[in-house]
Amino acid sequence: MATQVQAVRMALHVGETRHGVTDIFGEDVGPPLGGVFTATQGLRTAWNSPLDERGVIGAAMGLALAGQRPVCEIQFGDYAFNTIDLLKLAGAMHWSSNGDWSLPMVMMTPVGSGIHGSIYHSHSFDAQATRIPGWKVVMPSTPYDTYGLLLSAIVDPNPVMVLLPKALMRVKARPGELIPGEPDDERVLSKMIDAPLGDRTLWRPEWPETPDVFIPFGKLKRLREGRDVTVVTYGRMVAICERVAANVAEEGIELEVIDLRSLIPYDWDGLVESVSRTRRLLLINEDTEVTNFGEHLARRVTDELFGVLLAPPRVLAGKNLPGIGLSDELEKASVPQPDDIERAVRELAATSFDRGRGPSPRARPAAPTALAPSDMDHREAFARAYAVR
Amino acid sequence: MEAAVVQPPHGQPRPLPDETLLKLHELMLTGRVLEERLIRMQKQGDGYFWIGGPGEEAFNVALGMLVHRGEGLAHDYLHLHYRSSATLLAMGADPVDALRQMKNTATDPYSGGRNFAGHASIRRWNVAPISSPIEVQFSMAPGTALAQKRYGGRGITIVQGGDAGTAEGDFATCLIWVSRPSNELPCLMIVTNNEYGISTPAATQHGETRISDRGRAFGIRSKTIDANDAEAAYRELEEAMDYVRTERRPFLLEARVSRLYGHSSSSGANLVKGEVDCLVEIEKKLEDRGLRSRAELDAMRAQKTEELLAAARRVIAEPQPRGHTVWQHVFAERDVVTQNPIPCDNHGGGRRQPWLEQAH
Helix, strand or coil: CCEHHHHHHHHHHHHHHHCCCCEEEECCCCCCCCCCCCCCCCCCCEEECCCCHHHHHHHHHHHHHCCCCEEEECCCHHHHHHHHHHHHHHHHHHHHCCCCCCCCCEEEEEECCCCCCCCCCCCCCHHHHCCCCCCEEECCCCHHHHHHHHHHHHHCCCCEEEEEEHHHCCCECCCCCCCCCCCCCHHHHHHHHCCCCCCCCCCCCCCCCCCCCCCCCCCCEEEECCCCEEEEECCCHHHHHHHHHHHHHCCCCCEEEEECCEEECCCHHHHHHHHHHHCCEEEEEEEECCCCHHHHHHHHHHHHHHHHCCCCCEEEEECCCCCCCCCHHHHHHHCCCHHHHHHHHHHHHCCCCCCCCCCCCCCCCCCCCCCCHHHHHHHHHHHHHCCCC | CCCCCCCCCCCCCCCCCHHHHHHHHHHHHHHHHHHHHHHHHHHCCCCCCCCCCCCCHHHHHHHHHHCCCCCCCCCCEEECCCCCHHHHHHHCCCHHHHHHHHCCCCCCCCCCCCCCCCCCCEHHHCECCCCCCCCCHHHHHHHHHHHHHHHCCCCCEEEEEECHHHHCHHHHHHHHHCCCCCCCCCEEEEEEECCEECCEEHHHCCCCCCCCHHHHCCCCEEEEEECCCHHHHHHHHHHHHHHHHHHCCCEEEEEECCCCCCCCHHHCCCCCCCCCCHHHHHHHHHHHCCCCCHHHHHHHHHHHHHHHHHHHHHHCCCCCCCHHHHHCCCCCCCCCCCCCCCCCCCCHHHCCCHHHHHHC
16 A cells, blocks of 8 residues: 555656666655655665756756656755746757657656645645646646556656645555555555665665556546536645545535546546536636636636536635745645635535526526635635735 | 956967868858858848857867767767857758748758747757757756766767856856766866857956856866867867767866857847957968968858858748647657657557647
């Protein structure tokens, strides 16, 4: 029952033994530490770089140009911001050379809140990442998906960003989601591949035989079927949405919970199929709400599926704040919480536009959105903070 | 900045064989005539923007002549910048292709009409795509150099930028990454110093006496040279490249050059007075050594000018790229560098993107 970091390690081991990964590198990625989250312990090709994020991305680009297969790590997504013009350049390499070069490189980085990481260890990166054309962007929420998406990233001929929700690093796989070949007993796996405390100079991991698993990009995962509202999310919010779905099911509200997993490319056909059935959409992620990736999906759904919608698509995202404060209260007030999600789905489920199409099969009292008090608070606070003065 | 403290190699450079000097000159002349044609094209409306390297030909041609040209780790990797067209000519590039990029035609082999003049990309010669952001090539160079260090052989990484760009963090990145203890990399770092960043004199922004001094702090062999003398530039490059090829360690070469037509078309692209002209200098040598007469030199120039004018007339009639082609090459469908097959068939990378399909 691997954790996410163990899944990263196992995928990288498969990558360097079977799929030509030549370099796994970044700050503190090599021995003795093997990554600040231990995601790169025991790997043959792991090495430490200078403390220089631009150098890390630049070196990965150069290695890829020279026919190598680099996987680089930016220690926290918060520190990827000073690499953005290199990321743009990497995304442009194939296009700007009119197909002359390709750039097969993987960048992985821990993202998001949930570990009381304060202002510079809590940033999300999905809104930025999805604004850099030429990159594929994935964000797994389970160890199995981490394994399969990372392997797909490794063999892809393009730059691929693997965003790892840092709050999920130690979360274990659920029953039935084991990586094929991993031992059933988590203690056995830990003994095999977790570096011991103290002196590690003589330690060598004993890797379980795990097969290639390539989870295709652009394929969403439906975690729960439901007829009332499609909830599209990814990363840390997935498990939270599943819990909310279980709660509101008791009230008779049936949520369809979708883990998007692959942000670029994304599974448009799958979204269309689901939204066409539920006719209501809630998009949830942790990144700040202004020019958020959820907004793109909401816009496209509005453009292309307006005719089927019973309610406006909603985006529930992080507050548009410069950072996430350290105190638990501040963090909770900054990123979507289970209560916020519950309120939003109740409100959506209760909304049915009269679209002149006759009563929908599930027509509820047409209530032009009575906002819950906390939503009112948020909208007012946002309007006040961003008012033109 | 105080007057350049230029270190002559060993007094005067050893003279080059006549044949080499003549070849240097001819390529320099082609490079100059090409830049003048590109400037003319832009001014006549046959291009949106010009940037290039007139005034740097002595150094850039020598560099191109000394490159081990080819594809893959056994050959040199080049991370050049937008003043490097003479280097590419010396490597064997067709000057007409530079005209095509100026006119942003579909036939432009470097970018298919997507990028500015002087922004080449030639994978078959390990020339990485040249891009407009200043100095980013210095962050990428350690990557190719690291791969070459592992590979062995005599292939090296060559990275080139201007003096103003050394203020960017990427220059420091390169110094650090090519000189990691026990991991020194075969990388020739070149700074062509024309003493300006667009309109800003370096002397008003930089306190260091020589840029090459920055290499010394990292144990990187470093030198500042007068690159207006083609013979000296060739000899110095020969020596620096041989060191990097043989020792598999970095070298920082600061080459003092002229900027004869200013920064770019955005600053007018007019001939600047008072700068040393490396082409005039080499032609003096050729005359002094009795290798070319003035009349021969003038005739050569006239002929090349005529050839490129004729070529430009042909190029402007070549087709422009079609609008729908913007959707081509957003993603690579295969690894064009290694040609490795993708080991899974259900992969996003192997599938046409829906928005691409819509566009066709």
